[in-house]
Amino acid sequence: MTPPAQPRERLRVAIQKSGRLGEPARDLLASCGLTWRESRDKLFCYGESLPVDLLLVRDDDIPGLIADGVCDLGIVGRNVLVEHGLERAAQGRPADLTEWRQLGWGACRLDVAIEEQQEWTGPEQLEGLRIATSYPRTLGRWLQEQGVDAEPVVLNGSVEIAPRLGQADVVCDLVSSGGTLRANQLRPVTTILHSEAVIAGPSGTLDDGRQEIADLLLRRIDGAVQLKESRLLMLRVARSDLDAVGPLLPAGHEPTVTQVEGRDEVAVQVLVHGPVPWAKLEDLKRAGAANLMVLPVEGMLA
Ligand SMILES: Nc1ncnc2c1ncn2[C@@H]1O[C@H](COP(=O)(O)OP(=O)(O)OP(=O)(O)O)[C@@H](O)[C@H]1O
Ligand SMILES: O=P(O)(O)OC[C@H]1O[C@H](OP(=O)(O)OP(=O)(O)O)[C@H](O)[C@@H]1O
Ligand SMILES: [Mg+2]
Secondary structure, eight states: OOOOOOOOSSEEEEEESSSTTHHHHHHHHHHTTOOEEEOTTSSEEEESSSSEEEEEEOGGGHHHHHHTTSOSEEEEEHHHHHHHHHHHHHTTOOOOEEEEEEOSOSOEEEEEEEETTSOOOOGGGGTTOEEEESOHHHHHHHHHHHTOOOEEEEOSSOGGGHHHHTSOSEEEEEESSSHHHHHTTEEEEEEEEEEOEEEEEESSOOSTTHHHHHHHHHHHHHHHHHHHHEEEEEEEEEGGGHHHHGGGSOSBSOOEEEEOTTSSEEEEEEEEESOOOHHHHHHHHHTTOEEEEEEEOOOOOO
């Protein structure tokens, strides 16, 4: 039984100490106006601009730290959070954490991969095989859904070399570019989880005034995430071509159309969510748009 957490009036956020998500997590929080004083061992950062402190830890420890009330929120991959939830369920305990926000970065997939030259006929092919993974619960759930009985072999790292070492027949691991699988003569055959970085938090609300601080932080995070995804698309077009260009503009806010002095032309600007692909710019140009520009947005206040 976990002892009740000490009352705290400062919010504590767990992030990865190093690894893939550590730096982007810090950058995100810094873009929310947070500044810190680092402890000498660099494991704790005391929030100066807001009562929000950081705890720098291994990513696998983040769900447990929140569950135990040591931290209030965490920035972690969905893959780690899902595995934690399934582990708890396996122990017959109720779900304690949820995704408070999806952050839109740190994207990867949890894939099953087999030897490159092997044919893939479907999940039933895995029956009776040994599957190396760091995510036995997530894999176990998927196998159960597929009605397949296989044996997870739990490894904390270097999962991809397990088949070559004779420890397993196939693997189930995180993939983004696929380079690690290829380097180990493996190929992905099915995805069992799509992951990205998320804000993990308790299923209920926080106590001691920390919910208010969390709400403020989340509002800033929402703004920062939206800002990061926003672009300003600018172009000029002859009035006669405006009807052709208008429908091709990417979805976003209502465009602003301004008359260009002394010419039968207008300048159009539109705030777009997400990247504007080259193909879209080429379509607009073909329809008569010129001086196309896509600019990042540094700040926004409606
Ligand atoms: N190849 C990848 N591309 C994109 N995101 C990834 C990739 N691999 C992992 N991730 C995401 O980044 C998270 C952290 O990955 P990382 O490899 O840094 O973890 P780790 O080695 O377990 O680190 P730690 O030392 O904190 O335990 C993963 O849980 C996953 O959500
Ligand atoms: O599809 P790819 O782009 O090749 O990425 C996949 C690799 O990335 C992760 O490991 P990471 O590189 O973070 O090293 P780790 O095993 O030490 O965590 C993951 O465990 C895979 O091994
Ligand atoms: Mg880890």
